[in-house]
Amino acid sequence: MDDEVRVALRTDADLVNARAQGRAMAEQLGFPRPDPTLIATAISEVGRNIVRHVGCGEIILRPLQEADRYGLVVIARDEGPGILDVEAALRDDYSGMGGLGLGLPGARRLMDDFEIESSADSGTIVTMKKWRVRDELARLREERRRRE
């Protein structure tokens, strides 16, 4: 897909870039405030796990267009050792800093859909989406665009 943006993650400067790109794409898609900031924060959190715990990976950002809603999907992918206990990583701990300290419960609360696939052989893929329902005018425009 031509609108897709890929950001390679190796350093914490790449992380700054990834969240800026996510924010920019959200704004461009028409997400109202504060959604671009929520998306950027979630990207920062899942991206940091890659930079710190794995060393390298990537963030893929992709617009989603449906008839009555639009969205943005963030895919954070690495080929690291995987998360041993995904359930535990998604649980909030008492400090509210997020389960195993991976920040995943927080990131999940900032987004609408959130999935993790993780295995020791193939690494970890976090897929998270944010959606917005189109208003009537935008819905008709999108319908016309689809017919053309």
Add this chain to the structure above:
Amino acid sequence: MSVAILREGDYLIASIQSDLSDSEVVELRNELTELVGTHRSRGIVIDVAALVVIDSFVARALRSIVLSAKLRGAETVIVGIQPDVAIAMVHFRLNLQPLRVALDLDQARSLLDRLTSGGGGDGR
């Protein structure tokens, strides 16, 4: 590092100029903790208006600045948290204690004046 640190009487004003990477945030903490001793500062104001993201790491780092500055005898006030960033922090349920916040620099100065019992930011 894209942070301007000014000395204003007994206070240090750290003004963040752009979004910071994790290592820059840690650098800022180290520098402020050091400068508090060098200048015998009694208060720190950190202007975070340029930060587009305050996630768990940045929040922890801010907390760490507050606590280490306190051990060096200085109080810290955070100013300029953007509205969207504030909302994101609430959604995220970040634990913000013991951060002290103010809306702007003036409010931060008067808060510090009170915290340091009239230590004054005007060159006394």
